[in-house]
Amino acid sequence: MPLYKILPDGQTLDKVDRSDFLNEQELHSLIEKNLPNVLGIRLIASEFSIPNGRKVETETTQEALKKAIFDLHGCKSKWLESAPVKETFEGEAVWEGTVQVFELIDHPTAKKAYAWSYLVDDSGQRKFFAVLHQGPINSAVNAVKASIVSEK
Numbered sequence: 001m002p003l004y005k006i007l008p009d010g011q012t013l014d015k016v017d018r019s020d021f022l023n024e025q026e027l028h029s030l031i032e033k034n035l036p037n038v039l040g041i042r043l044i045a046s047e048f049s050i051p052n053g054r055k056v057e058t059e060t061t062q063e064a065l066k067k068a069i070f071d072l073h074g075c076k077s078k079w080l081e082s083a084p085v086k087e088t089f090e091g092e093a094v095w096e097g098t099v100q101v102f103e104l105i106d107h108p109t110a111k112k113a114y115a116w117s118y119l120v121d122d123s124g125q126r127k128f129f130a131v132l133h134q135g136p137i138n139s140a141v142n143a144v145k146a147s148i149v150s151e152k
Contacts, residue, residue, distance in 0.1 A: 003031075031150065065100050065115040068128035077102035077113060083140035087148065095148060099140035110134045114143035 003016040021030075062079045069077045080101045087095040099116045107113075112133035117126040131143035 062100065064126075065117070065128070065130070066102065068117070069102060069104070069113050069115055069130045072128075072130045073104070073107060073110075073113065073132060075107040076105040078105065079103075080112070083114075085140050085144050087141065087144050095144055099143060101140060104132075107132075114140045116144075 004013040005016050006012070007014050066077050066079075069075070080103050083099045083101055085095065085097060085099050086093060097116060097118070099114045102113045102115060104110055104113055110132040113130050114133065114137070115128070115130040117128040119125070120127050129143075129147050131137055131146060133143075137143050137146055
């Protein structure tokens, strides 16, 4: 997915070249810093490496996901449904799990959110995601795709 910057005239976009950054971490920091504005995503846990072909653990309670939505987006929510998602790349499964769909209560810009978590390691820690239904994020599948892109 290409990145673009807004030129000083405020009306023109220019494609960002990877060579504009000293290293991958600089680019990663820029993307993570702007996730709330661009995709409606805010990460609530430290970054962890993602092994290829992860099966996502989805044993999180609805209450824990509601808390993540509240912590990230500042509103209460009501569970609507579960949406199984399997994302593949070049024929290989890169993400497989169940995304929980919630109705948002009194959120200023979105009516729904997609939420899930996974176990980070054997410590029992979980990484939570709560992605707003807005802009290009109009399904559980697109929410997962956006989270995968944000972790690259």
